Amino acid sequence: xxxxxxxxxxxxxxxxxxxxxxxxxxxxxxxxxAAHVVADPYADISPDDPAAVDWDSTLAFRRHLWAxxxxxxxxxxxxxxxxxxxxxxxxxxxxRSAAEAKAVGGRIACGVGTDQLPADGTPALAExxxxxxxxxxxxxxxxxxxxxxASRALVRAARGPEDYLTTYAHLLRQxxxxxxxxxxxxxxDPALEGYWGSADLDExxxxxxxxxxxxxxxxxxxxxxxxDAAREIDVRRRLPGGVRCYTGDDFHYPELIAGDERGxxxxxxxIFDPLGPLxxxxxxxxxxxxxxxxxxxxxxxxxxxxHLFRPPxxxxxxxxxxxxxLSGHQDHFTMVGGLQSARSLPHLAKAYExxxxxxxxxDPELAEHRMRSLLTVHGxxx
Numbered sequence: 027x028x029x030x031x032x033x034x035x036x037x038x039x040x041x042x043x044x045x046x047x048x049x050x051x052x053x054x055x056x057x058x059x060a061a062h063v064v065a066d067p068y069a070d071i072s073p074d075d076p077a078a079v080d081w082d083s084t085l086a087f088r089r090h091l092w093a094x095x096x097x098x099x100x101x102x103x104x105x106x107x108x109x110x111x112x113x114x115x116x117x118x119x120x121x122r123s124a125a126e127a128k129a130v131g132g133r134i135a136c137g138v139g140t141d142q143l144p145a146d147g148t149p150a151l152a153e154x155x156x157x158x159x160x161x162x163x164x165x166x167x168x169x170x171x172x173x174x175x176a177s178r179a180l181v182r183a184a185r186g187p188e189d190y191l192t193t194y195a196h197l198l199r200q201x202x203x204x205x206x207x208x209x210x211x212x213x214x215d216p217a218l219e220g221y222w223g224s225a226d227l228d229e230x231x232x233x234x235x236x237x238x239x240x241x242x243x244x245x246x247x248x249x250x251x252x253x254d255a256a257r258e259i260d261v262r263r264r265l266p267g268g269v270r271c272y273t274g275d276d277f278h279y280p281e282l283i284a285g286d287e288r289g290x291x292x293x294x295x296x297i298f299d300p301l302g303p304l305x306x307x308x309x310x311x312x313x314x315x316x317x318x319x320x321x322x323x324x325x326x327x328x329x330x331x332x333h334l335f336r337p338p339x340x341x342x343x344x345x346x347x348x349x350x351x352l353s354g355h356q357d358h359f360t361m362v363g364g365l366q367s368a369r370s371l372p373h374l375a376k377a378y379e380x381x382x383x384x385x386x387x388x389d390p391e392l393a394e395h396r397m398r399s400l401l402t403v404h405g406x407x408x
Contacts, residue, residue: 030379040388056272088126092127102137103340106363108178126203136172136279155193174197176209178218187224187229187233198237204244207237214341248272251274272294279324284321352392
């Protein structure tokens with residue numbers, strides 16, 4: 027039956043992709059999905075209160091990703107870190123997810139930042155380092171690989187590239203195991219403009235690479251989220267041997283993961299939250315050496331990803347959680363911080379159409395029913 031969306035009538039797909047859980051993890055690439063959190067819709071909280079998380083549903087979604095062979099990148103920006111989820115909530119998320127990973131044998135890496143510091147003012151560099159150390163210790167205590175996230179506080183504290191070099195050198199010396207470095211661009215978080223001590227990306231890249239070159243034994247890999255494929259390839263080719271490049275480019279991930287004659291990127295992506303089963307299957311095809319088959323599976327997903335991550339890019343989480351609701355991974359479309367209101371009805375309707383066309387919904391009838399209910403609430407059902 028046709029559903030009338032804001033963009034026009036649409037005939038929903040009748041059958042989903044057949045992607046059952048239980049397949050092994052990909053072997054040729056290390057693949058993480060940055061996972062979202064599920065809010066508690068019945069929590070009686072105000073906008074200024076800490077986030078209320080539905081822990082059972084949040085952990086169930088992580089088990090879903092592990093069951094399809096993906097790693098989980100926990101407490102990252104996809105989990106609304108700094109956009110509804112504070113450090114106390116993130117710390118509890120890390121504890122619970124790390125315990126769940128251990129129980130099921132899942133791969134997990136966790137975001138380490140400085141968001142326990144005040145959101146305004148200019149902290150001392152020593153305060154930034156101490157905040158990082160606190161979070162690093164928590165991740166290591168619970169057996170998760172740390173991801174050193176870009177810090178808003180460090181942007182305010184640093185006087186130039188040398189302060190970034192000093193901060194990261196100290197943290198890497200402190201780390202007991204190799205970490206993943208994360209360069210998150212201002213399109214994902216405007217407060218990170220000028221990270222690495224310069225708004226000039228060439229200069230910032232040189233500083234970033236200097237950190238890695240001086241401590242290659244303490245860097246498992248780097249995640250680059252700049253939506254700039256050419257820059258990622260350039261950085262990838264300049265990395266020391268043994269240091270992985272994890273693409274965070276939600277616009278160009280198929281070509282970057284496929285790679286070229288001089289190398290390839292692994293993956294740590296927010297779009298692999300809604301694409302999880304399909305993405306894992308595609309990389310397993312790539313494991314066989316079938317690059318064309320991999321691209322045939324993953325290239326058609328780029329239109330959906332570009333839609334979800336369109337400017338203002340930082341609100342991509344709304345589309346991610348919306349698709350999780352349509353897919354039956356949670357019973358409601360409510361987000362911590364009320365972020366479900368951050369995208370328009372036409373935007374969400376287009377996301378539904380694109381995802382349904384790809385066969386992403388395990389139960390297309392449920393997805394259609396929920397889409398119709400959303401249209402009804404907005405007064406747009408026909």
